[in-house]
Amino acid sequence: MSTSMNTDHQHKVCPWWVAYTFDNFLRRKIDPADKVLSQWVRPGMTVMDFGCGLGHYAIGAAKIMDGRGKVIAVDLQEKMLEIAMKRAAKAGVDYMITPVRCSAYSIGYSGELDFIVAGNVLHETPDYCEVLRGFHGMLNSGGQVYFTEPKNHLKEEQFQTEIEAARQSGFKAEQLPTSFYARRGVLTRI
Template sequence: MTIPLYLIALFIAVGLAWRLVSRRHALPCPAWLRWMVELDNPFAASNKAAFIVAQLQIEPGMQVLDAGCGPGRVTLPLARAVGPQGRVLALDLQPAMLELVRTKAEAEGLDQVRTQAAALGQGQLAPGQHDRAVIAAVLGEIPDRRAALADLFHSLKPGGLLAVAELVFDPHFQPRSSVEKLAHSVGFQSHGFHGHKAAYLLVLQRPVAEMP
């Protein structure tokens, strides 16, 4: 069964409107639409949770941040990777999303998951706490993306890695060139790239030795 053209036009119009509004206001995916972001996209291998975790080379005992965690698509695989001695901080603006993460973590016995209701770009993250961080299909939802990346930079330990996952199906999609320009401006160095222009995983690193 084909999708009527007017429905396609409606989806495009809604996506464009959402993108425009999010340039001035934080506009995360609402909890009632969590089914749209709860599962891996089958057409974007570089955005799958298992792939993201693998590229971050996570070791047991690490401290990891999942920024804009949503319903926990990446949070739970991260928690399994760090093990009982590690910790994953699930950060999101929406209490309803954080409650979903807590419920799922409790069901799996993943006591290493912690949650925090906060917005990126407002200096609410403790500095130098994390070995790894993830921001998956979230950066474009944040009006001040440079401030958000600065928060993530300072939350990492020297040598820590940040994985930025983007895919074109997201109305807030950010091109690789834009992300790299902003990331480099706050101090990140490029560490790795996977995928292509329409769906990619960009791995950035906080340098071990930083300029004074």
């Protein structure tokens, strides 16, 4: 990724220990990953959970694929990856998940993908435009990205700049209805 900085978002990474305040039993009730992702994820796919945190979406995707497919769990923080893999082992899906540590300026994975989930993370990257271009380059034709941003961190106008950046990166972009805690969108590689 390039080293240019976002001008309308603040680049600040959530510490691993803070993730427990929002990635917990309540989130699994409000935002059940397997239910949310089931409209896009199918067995046999290669899925990337970018900014996987404690593994919420990576584990959900692995459960949907039921042993047929793979999940690439990408995060900047080694501790997040360690906790995600422990949670995946507890859920019985760790064999399907490959942890990958990224850097602030590199996604850390370059293989082909069918689907990407980026939950509450684009605003944390130094250059979300570059991340979106990277996603576009990794996705197979027709591949999709489901992304969310926390309402308490990102104003509607800022979310719209991400949607527009996705369009400029070659995606068809659709804003989904806002959930209890997040602004949401789905991008399709065209």
